[in-house]
Amino acid sequence: MAITTADAYIAAPKQIIPFTKTASITTVAAQRSTQFASAGNPGAGTAAFTTALTGVVPTDATGGYPAINAFGGGATGYLTRVQYNLSVAGRMELWDCLWGINVPTTPAAPTTYTIAGASSYLGRCPSGAGDGVRIFLWATTAVAANAVTVTVTYTNSAGTAGRTTGASGSLSGLIVGRWIELPLQAGDSGVNSVQTVVVGGTAAATGAINVTLVRPLWSGRVPIANFGDINALDKTGMPIVYADSALMLTTIPDSTAAGIPDLNIEIANG
DSSP: OOOOSHHHHHHSOEEEEEEEESSOOBOOTTSOBOOTTSSEESOOOOOSOOOSTTOBOOOTTSTTSOOOOOOOTTOOEEEEEEEEEESSSEEEEEEEEEEEEEEESOSSSSEEEEOOSOOOOGGGSTTSSOBTOEEEEEEEEOOOSSOEEEEEEEEETTSOOSEEOOOOOOOTTOOTTBEEEEOOOTTOOBEEEEEEEEEEESOOSSOEEEEEEEEEEEEEEEOSTTEEEEEOHHHHOOOEEOTTOOEEEEEEESSSBOOOEEEEEEEEEO
8 A cells, every 4th residue: 555645645644753862962064973882762872883794774673763553455655744953054854774794994904704694674765766876984983083984885776786986985983873974876866775885994993883774854944043944845855754764863053052852753654
């Protein structure tokens, strides 16, 4: 089944998922970060993904992600409304976190981590392929002031293996919670799987990062502190959400404080 009319939306079962973090973190102005490991509702999650070379596919049952009620048989879920507020000016973004692995930035460079036996996340991609899936690096332990870099090779959403992001640029001084996007190879629009993670450059004295694959769901701008808005389905675009989606929030604050985000997320299924 699917929601294709206004009447179908009105009649569809809906659930409201509250999402609040109760403490701000220090970050970098106009740069993306996450408060995943901070207290709130949902509670603090464990920032570092597994170090096993399979990586991990988080779900709504994983600590730190909000629970989503099961849909009725054959129903499709949609993100149909987001009511949001942020205590600082900035942008908030909602993602489905699909896969991740945690690697240290301390080994002698270059060090290659070859991914093997990874579970597929493509069941949480509407097309059945990784269209729109993006790759981020996420600092889980602060990276020392050394010019360490990360490169990822992957299979793109068309099924072509051996694609590469190129080096990330120096991660020197990357603070906990900061996200850095790795651009895909020219012409690519998504990621089906990761083959290798290569830590290069100059090994850092300390540091660890998640390589994270996410599917974008929603983005909203807060122009002034403590402002908010409601984005109904005409603004969310009704992206598909799954009953096991791992919803993750990032913020891009105008200042060096990530602020206190507060959201009510509506998922309709029909």
